[in-house]
Amino acid sequence: MKFRHEHKHYINYMDYLVIQSKLKAIMKPDANTNADGEYQIRSLYFDDYNDTALKDKINGINYREKFRIRCYNNNFDYINLEKKSKINGLCTKIKAPISKVQTEAILSGKTEWMASSGEPLIVELYTKMKSGQLRPKTIVDYNREAYVYGPGNVRVTIDKNIRTGLFSTDLFNEKLPTVSAGEALILLEIKYDNFIPEVISNIIQLDGRRRTAYSKYAASRIFS
Numbered sequence: 001m002k003f004r005h006e007h008k009h010y011i012n013y014m015d016y017l018v019i020q021s022k023l024k025a026i027m028k029p030d031a032n033t034n035a036d037g038e039y040q041i042r043s044l045y046f047d048d049y050n051d052t053a054l055k056d057k058i059n060g061i062n063y064r065e066k067f068r069i070r071c072y073n074n075n076f077d078y079i080n081l082e083k084k085s086k087i088n089g090l091c092t093k094i095k096a097p098i099s100k101v102q103t104e105a106i107l108s109g110k111t112e113w114m115a116s117s118g119e120p121l122i123v124e125l126y127t128k129m130k131s132g133q134l135r136p137k138t139i140v141d142y143n144r145e146a147y148v149y150g151p152g153n154v155r156v157t158i159d160k161n162i163r164t165g166l167f168s169t170d171l172f173n174e175k176l177p178t179v180s181a182g183e184a185l186i187l188l189e190i191k192y193d194n195f196i197p198e199v200i201s202n203i204i205q206l207d208g209r210r211r212t213a214y215s216k217y218a219a220s221r222i223f224s
Contacts (some may be wrong), residue, residue: 001003003090004153005196008214009188009204016158022203023147024158030155032072038145038160044069044171045217046125056207057215063087066217067125067134069103074174075099081121091191093105098123100172107136107169139165140220141178152192158193159187166218181219 013020032039046067047053054062065085067175072078082095096119105113114126128134142162148155163178171177190196190204 002193003087003191004150004191005089006091007190011158011186011188012213013186015188018144019021019188020158021202026199027147027154027156028204031063031150033146034073038143040073040141040143042071043140043216044169045137045140045220046129046134048135049133051221052132054218054221057218067128067169068138068217069098069106071138071171073126076172081125083121083124094121098122103171104183106190107171136169138217139166139168139171139176139178140181140216141176142216143192149197151197152195152200154190154192154196156200156204157189157191159189159216162187162216162219164222181216181222187214187216 006200022031029037030039032056045053053064053066063086068082068084070080070082077100079098079100080095081098082093084093098119102113102122105111110125110130112170114122117123117126125134140162142159144160145158146155147157162179162181164181165176165178168176188204190200
């Protein structure tokens with residue numbers, strides 16, 4: 001597994017406009033962005049009966065992990081199962097493709113097929129669903145702008161309109177009712193390998209903007 005640094009900052013709309021113009025001048029847009037320069041993400045998060053993933057995040061546990069199923073732009077031909085882990089402040093993510101039919105089976109509780117899957121991550125999720133009662137918990141929607149920069153393998157994302165589907169796990173419902181996940185905000189995230197180039201560091205320098213431990217999943221659970 002490859003571990004990366006990850007920093008998050010709340011920013012306001014004026015910050016966003018200034019940073020966006022600089023990012024466009026230096027970095028390349030992510031290949032998945034549409035004509036508007038962004039794409040829509042929907043994630044279905046898993047947790048156990050004791051809300052371990054949620055509590056580990058709130059309590060700042062040094063090692064924690066969470067599973068999610070993610071799709072983009074309501075295109076259900078391309079879906080990923082992901083496990084994101086954080087150890088000693090560094091993050092890593094592994095993923096495996098999963099079909100709509102397989103996802104629907106998981107949502108309906110038909111999981112035995114997972115035990116013999118050729119994807120180790122699907123087998124791991126199955127094991128934890130059986131041993132730890134991991135279950136689909138909630139949906140998070142948001143719009144993302146993403147920029148990449150080769151040296152340092154830097155990725156800068158700007159997430160807006162972060163919303164929660166409350167208690168729903170209806171991943172494929174394009175008309176799913178959602179509400180804002182807490183206060184209206186814009187979230188700036190910076191991910192990189194071993195170093196961040198000075199030219200990028202200068203762009204994202206935010207006077208008076210402290211780093212945050214914001215979690216979209218935790219924010220989506222404010223009503224539960």
